[in-house]
Amino acid sequence: MSNDSPPDSAAADPVGHAVDVLRHGGLVGMPTETVYGLAADASDEAAVRRVFTVKGRPADHPLIVHLAASEAMPAWTSSIPLAAAVLADACWPGPLTVLVPRGDHVLDIVTGGRPTVGLRVPAHPMALDLLRRFGGGLAAPSANRFGHVSPTTAAHVRADFGPEVDFVLDGGACPVGVESTIVDCTVDPPQILRPGAIDEEQVARLLEGIGGVASASGPSRASGMLSSHYAPDATVELFETLATATARAESLTAHGMRVDVLDATGDLVVAAQQLYAWLRAADDRGIDVVCAVIPPPIGLGHAIRDRLQKAAALA
Ligand code: TXA
Ligand code: MG
DSSP states (O other): OGGGSOTTHHHHOHHHHHHHHHHTTOOEEEOOSSSOEEEEETTOHHHHHHHHHHHTOOTTSOOEEEOSSGGGGGGTBSOOOHHHHHHHHHHOSSSEEEEEEBOTTSOHHHHTTOSEEEEEOOOOHHHHHHHHHHOSOEEOOBSSOTTSOOOOSHHHHHHHHGGGSSEEOOOOSOSSOSOOEEEETTSSSOEEEEOOSSOHHHHHHHHGGGTOOBOTTSOOOOTTOOSSOSOOSSEEEEESSHHHHHHHHHHHHHTTOOEEEEEOOSSHHHHHHHHHHHHHHHHHTTOSEEEEEOOOSSTTHHHHHHHHHHHHSOO
């Protein structure tokens, strides 16, 4: 694994070093435009198994396979639904995952034994460089311990995993900050299973001429979509207005609690970018309760509300 290479190769060519680590069955913290992933060679069963062990993730929660380009899709799927082709063409590289029928050789451990596989081409230049030089698919969940807040910096990945991850590529803070939009293209009409930066309105527009898309509020079919997820240690309470959040914060503070008000309205691009760093910082500072003001459910507001609702849900 990482020890096979001379120690300074990582500094001289971090992406080349990451490729070596992956080819030897190791795990790499990979920056993407959404959040950091914990990447393994998607065709190496033992390496993928380690992802589940290190994350503490149940085996029935499938992993997204990351590709260098949409041209690599046929190697992973038995057929490309029209909706998946349209979305890939319009959105890749970018924060969108399509569920398509799995190809025959895709490992059961990657798909959780399901007939579908999630595919995505990330837009981060370092991830693309890694994928191109690696040459295969990289199975990568978000690089956080199961149920914890997703990581948006290399330091977050190191904080969750320490030496259990063989190498972390530092690509800076993730520009999007919330996980990719997931669209199940194996159902008719396709269904949004997880809201993200490619918002519901955009997906609907793209699929308008070919049968449309089912509303994101329909029943979720993705496993791993637990109601409680993305959760900090602090209790998270949700408010529609800053005034109600502040009033609650004052009352909790008067009762001796350590409270933070997190205003996730205003510039939603910045709110999404900062969301997970804010939640992690609240834990680092020993905050008991985060009073979060949630944005209206429009555009990126869907994704921010979804993640904060999951952070607020009791187990
Ligand atoms: O932005 C992202 O999507 C990030 C970066 C690293 O690419 N990845 C990510 O992966 O968020 P993860 O594993 O934390 O979340 C993926 C979700 C999980 O809830 C998983 O169960 C679901 O997608 N999923 C993946 N493949 C699936 C499949 N074939 N069928 C149903 N659900 C699937
Ligand atoms: Mg995750």
